[in-house]
Amino acid sequence: MSDPVSPPPLDEATIISQGVTAAIKKSLEPAATERAYPGHFMIVADGHWFGAENTWPGLDSWQMAGAYLLLGRTQLVRDYFDFVQASQRADGNIPFAVFPAEPPPENPTTYLKGLSLPRDVFAYDPKREGYVARKWAGLYSHWIAGINPLSILAAVSYVLLGDELFGATQDRAWLAAKLPSLELAARYLLSRKSENGLIAGAGFYTELPPRHQWDGVGQCYTVHAFRRMAALCAAAGHAPAAVRWTAEAETLAARFREVFWRGDHFAEYVHPERGVVDLHGLSDVNWAAIAHDVATPAQADALWPRMMAERSFWHGDMPTQTVSKPFTYQEWEFHSSHEDVGFEIPVGPLYDAAAMGRVWFLEWQACVKRGEAKRVRESVFKVCQMGLKCDGFWHERYHPLQVARVDMTGPRGYCEYPAILVRAVLGHPEIFGRFELTG
Numbered sequence: 001m002s003d004p005v006s007p008p009p010l011d012e013a014t015i016i017s018q019g020v021t022a023a024i025k026k027s028l029e030p031a032a033t034e035r036a037y038p039g040h041f042m043i044v045a046d047g048h049w050f051g052a053e054n055t056w057p058g059l060d061s062w063q064m065a066g067a068y069l070l071l072g073r074t075q076l077v078r079d080y081f082d083f084v085q086a087s088q089r090a091d092g093n094i095p096f097a098v099f100p101a102e103p104p105p106e107n108p109t110t111y112l113k114g115l116s117l118p119r120d121v122f123a124y125d126p127k128r129e130g131y132v133a134r135k136w137a138g139l140y141s142h143w144i145a146g147i148n149p150l151s152i153l154a155a156v157s158y159v160l161l162g163d164e165l166f167g168a169t170q171d172r173a174w175l176a177a178k179l180p181s182l183e184l185a186a187r188y189l190l191s192r193k194s195e196n197g198l199i200a201g202a203g204f205y206t207e208l209p210p211r212h213q214w215d216g217v218g219q220c221y222t223v224h225a226f227r228r229m230a231a232l233c234a235a236a237g238h239a240p241a242a243v244r245w246t247a248e249a250e251t252l253a254a255r256f257r258e259v260f261w262r263g264d265h266f267a268e269y270v271h272p273e274r275g276v277v278d279l280h281g282l283s284d285v286n287w288a289a290i291a292h293d294v295a296t297p298a299q300a301d302a303l304w305p306r307m308m309a310e311r312s313f314w315h316g317d318m319p320t321q322t323v324s325k326p327f328t329y330q331e332w333e334f335h336s337s338h339e340d341v342g343f344e345i346p347v348g349p350l351y352d353a354a355a356m357g358r359v360w361f362l363e364w365q366a367c368v369k370r371g372e373a374k375r376v377r378e379s380v381f382k383v384c385q386m387g388l389k390c391d392g393f394w395h396e397r398y399h400p401l402q403v404a405r406v407d408m409t410g411p412r413g414y415c416e417y418p419a420i421l422v423r424a425v426l427g428h429p430e431i432f433g434r435f436e437l438t439g
Contacts, residue, residue, distance in 0.1 A: 012381050019384025020425050021438045022392030023418030031415050038126050039079025049411035057084045058096040059205050062157035067422040069168045085181050086124045087138045092188030094154035095138030110343045114141030146339045149210040152201035155185045156225045163228040179236050186229045197255040206352035209333045214270040216285030219256040223249050224292040253294045264302050281324030282310050284359045291365035316406035318386050318398045319379040320360040326353040326400050355398035357416035364424050373431045
């Protein structure tokens with residue numbers, strides 16, 4: 001008796017169409033409940049992790065907001081921006097997490113020990129039918145207190161959110177009203193500049209290990225935020241401010257190149273005692289430097305062949321790992337070598353040495369800049385394949401194993417990969433054509 005005939009494999013276009021449809025229908029649309037306030041969305045599709053009423057104004061929510069703009073959910077993003085603006089402190093900083101203040105959040109001595117109550121409690125009244133005024137608590141400081149990773153994440157994301165929202169609407173009245181708040185966030189970032197000319201903030205989007213203290217990705221994102229701040233000021237008719245922010249951006253970019261360039265690639269971060277750290281092969285800093293036009297054209301030309309030849313970024317066929325040699329971290333790089341955080345961490349010290357949507361976001365942006373449309377399509381195809389293997393859902397992290405596979409960790413239904421996927425496909429019709437939902 002002959003074996004049953006296997007169905008023919010689906011073609012690339014079909015896989016991509018099914019993957020993007022799943023990202024929208026199973027993750028992004030269900031997450032946009034507007035449960036807590038107008039514009040509220042969860043970062044896990046069903047809210048079972050990270051809270052059904054919490055807000056994450058760092059990278060996750062900005063990435064999702066950009067996807068919602070592409071999906072035509074402009075009012076949702078406007079309302080979300082208003083809530084985040086209400087959380088802004090007088091110094092311009094934005095919290096990277098926001099929780100209901102009544103009752104007080106749980107875990108006040110562990111992951112939320114950076115909360116400062118009642119100092120960072122704020123009230124928000126959306127003045128919208130069906131919603132009531134409530135009190136919220138913003139988290140500005142990390143549980144790794146001495147290193148304090150993620151400390152510039154939300155302010156950068158806020159500036160980029162404002163830039164994308166204005167880009168989508170061209171609403172100059174809105175821009176005029178919001179520009180003071182956006183500039184305040186940019187000035188907070190500028191206040192983080194150290195004597196070495198770099199912006200402090202440890203891991204921009206990594207906690208474990210925390211990249212103590214000047215992360216290369218953080219430098220590139222801050223350059224990008226300053227440039228977008230300059231563009232917003234110019235659009236609002238504030239030419240002197242635009243000139244100032246452009247100067248700040250180019251000063252930081254030049255300092256980054258001076259410190260981080262290693263001849264054919266960029267280093268990963270600068271440690272306060274050990275100096276420039278470049279121990280883990282090629283890192284996401286290189287994608288960021290090209291994606292945000294921080295590398296010079298000559299540096300990008302020298303770097304690009306190495307990046308294209310490095311197969312470890314797609315370990316186990318899942319884009320994109322943070323570093324190409326994740327098993328080479330030293331013990332002195334772990335947070336435990338710097339401080340006792342006072343509680344047991346249930347994940348390992350290399351939890352963020354993994355494939356994550358935020359890294360893939362930088363990769364495909366860099367590829368778009370370099371005209372690598374084929375690689376963009378291939379990476380989108382692989383991300384769609386991975387999600388479809390899990391019934392149309394993605395996880396937060398894909399850790400490399402010492403075989404050609406990845407280990408899925410973090411919540412199933414996490415919305416970061418779906419958001420980045422939608423941004424890639426709907427945001428680049430020159431590569432993917434006009435997208436239509438399947439099913």
